[in-house]
Amino acid sequence: MGVAAEDRREAANVGFSILASYIFGNNISKQKIDMTAPVTASPTPEKISMTAPVTVSGSVSFTISFMMPKIFSMESLPQPKDPRIVFKEHPERLMAAIRFAGVFNEKNFSRHQLLLEEWLSKKGITPAGPPVIAGYDLLSHPGY
Numbered sequence: 001m002g003v004a005a006e007d008r009r010e011a012a013n014v015g016f017s018i019l020a021s022y023i024f025g026n027n028i029s030k031q032k033i034d035m036t037a038p039v040t041a042s043p044t045p046e047k048i049s050m051t052a053p054v055t056v057s058g059s060v061s062f063t064i065s066f067m068m069p070k071i072f073s074m075e076s077l078p079q080p081k082d083p084r085i086v087f088k089e090h091p092e093r094l095m096a097a098i099r100f101a102g103v104f105n106e107k108n109f110s111r112h113q114l115l116l117e118e119w120l121s122k123k124g125i126t127p128a129g130p131p132v133i134a135g136y137d138l139l140s141h142p143g144y
Helices: 008-023 106-122
Strands: 004-005 041-045 058-067 133-135
Touching: 008 041, 008 058
Parallel strands: none
Antiparallel strands: 004 058, 041 058, 041 133
């Protein structure tokens, strides 16, 4: 789901709440879905328009995503009540990752993104897309 916000943390807070409500049973069939990890937050490419963005107070847009359990197919997922929730299937892909801890803020993300980009460059690898922050229990641990 796309979320416009001042920063990634604000977008994650807003988007997480909406998506958590969906998996906790706020969907047409009132079906609960087990929480999975990670929750991802990535810049929304400008070429993809949001059908109903959550407008907080900024002009930066992020896509906040939950991974759905394997027991569901695109067809068997409960229909959301909230039109801002959309399902998108991503093809299998290879990703580079760096593990880090600390405060959930852009300064920390940028520092680690630079380290990852430097490592990729040394290996002769060019990223094919924007960075994705994949977090585990991000919002309940502010010092994560």
